[in-house]
Amino acid sequence: MQLINFSVDRIIIHQVFQRGPEGEKIKPLQSHDFTRFDNTAMDAFKSRVRDALGDGSKAVQMEIVDEDKNGMPAIVNEIVGKDDADFVVSSYDVAKKLTDAQKTRGIPGGIVVVFTGTHGAHKHKFLGVIKAEIYSAYEKLIDKKTNEISLKYVEEVLLTPGTKLYKTAGFFERVGSLSDSDGLNSKWSVLISDNQISQTDGKAAAMYFYSDFLGCGYPETSARTTKKFYDAASAFIKQMNVSAEKKIDLYNALTTYLKVNTSSVVSPQEFGSSYFDVDTQDEFIAHLSEKGLPPTSFTKDNAHIASKLKVRKVQFSKNVKIIAPSDVFKDLVSIETIEGDLDESGAPKVWTRILVKDLVVNQE
């Protein structure tokens, strides 16, 4: 799913609240009219949506699980095409749905932006929802007479750049909608950007948003996509023009990123920026796109690569192999390329020096 050529035509904003002291729901505050941004504000709004859901973002594709007629996907399906007057009223259902989903007092309130527009080359419909948490900040003031700078405390600020402080979901009408046999999934493609999902063990904390509120779940294809990523990244490292030592480090990094990192999202952008220089990052992303990986992030499922992640293998041409559990390999084995004897042409052969920080316990 690629967010291209999108424009926004209607925006309405409601407010949801944290649960009361006894855990009771507090009715969301309803707006009765659209928010009308001027051009600059609209561009900034579009930039927020783009940063959250666009190419290279941390957004992940999810699958619609809740097909109930009162579920959020059904609400979206119903209200997206409504005329302005009806949409203003129906959009409040989204705020009510979010209020229901925020079951604990630990979840903060905020504003809910419900917006519609078109996307894609053929201008298909979409409906977006942003939950933006309200926090405090400072506003810069300059005294006109003295040019002195001071800061004014602003209690309620929201939707600043950087996607950490807002959660975004987009329901995008699919190009050439499939038959209805697959339910709403055949009609809508869902992208969700929620910083909580990609945090360590964040899946549970984020669940109220993507599951309870939006009625979505991890796609069944996660395991396949994760394997595709592992294969494509391995192939990329293999063809890189770097030393054998560097490659070993990169393979170790890939294994660690997928296996040890507890985030439930794979962000190719994040992996790239952690381990590659700028140009290699671009080449890496281009390589993944060629191999059919999605342009955004995706949900992780190691089911198909569990055995590969368990062991690291290094193989030499004459059937010499080093095999070790990947976490042990990283700590105890180091490999270095050295210059060996001269070959017929007088150039040194490439040899490998292996150091194992352990003693031999058995041999056959």
Next chain:
Amino acid sequence: MNEVDFKEKWDLEKPIYKAWGDFVLENIENGIRDSGESLDVFFKIPPSVRLKSNESLVDKAFYRPGKNYSDPYNDIEDKVGVRFVVLLLENIDKICKYIEGSANWSFDKCKHFNLDREREPLLFTYQSVHYILRPVDTFNYGGVEVLPNTPCEVQVRTLLQHAHAELTHDAIYKSKKAVLPAVHRTVAKSMALIETTDDFFTDVTKKLNEGPVEQFSVQRSLDEIYMSLTQIEPLNQKSSLAIFDCFEKFVTEDLPNDIEDFMSENSFLVDSIKSNFDSGGLYRQSVVLFVYYLLRKRKQRLMADWPFSMEKLEPLANDLGVSLYS
């Protein structure tokens, strides 16, 4: 032919010479324009057709010391002339090549400073290129019949050569008193300096034009793609040079083709360009296609080396749906 007959004939034939001069000027201008040059930039002095005045023609035919014409009317070949003044020696070559390759006239290359330099390597004097052009056949231009024996003198020179010619022609040639050897010497020295400077100019331009952007004529290719997609002529600014400069390493022979493919895969961008054309900025320039391409294919490098404020990238990233700050 006495002076009176001479003047009469000249008055009678002036329209023919004017027509021939106009044809030559228009033809050369078209040729240069078609080669992709902007005439306002290419010609440092707007070229025009000049007919000799009666007085100066008579003076040259009958009273010029050292000239002894047997048939002055026909022997004098610069009765009509067109002068082209350009900045660089290579611009001169371009005009010469056009003149010599055209089937519109027969040409007689009567002066070229390169030949003069070979012939008289120790002499520093007036430098220019002169051609005499004559129609191949009788032909009609603007209702006037032009005969094949009608000559038109074409002069081609650099701005510096022109400056020297103006000085020597007006100040020395027409000087009322005898010119001292020291003055001749100083004028020769200035010609030596001009020749040196023209060479430096050539060198500088060559160095400035070295690089893949010029080598593969990327700007022109992008202009063509831009125009064929939007039907609007791009208004390129200096900012496009800054962008090409920063991302020169991605400019290859294949780039125009790659961008064309990219645009056909993302044809919705054409509407974005058209609808934002009036908002100005990058949308008006054909380099916008290169920036879109980089945003999709080389985002990290683009953001790392982007020479302007990031705000300029925002609208383009919105069009393409590329996350800049995820």
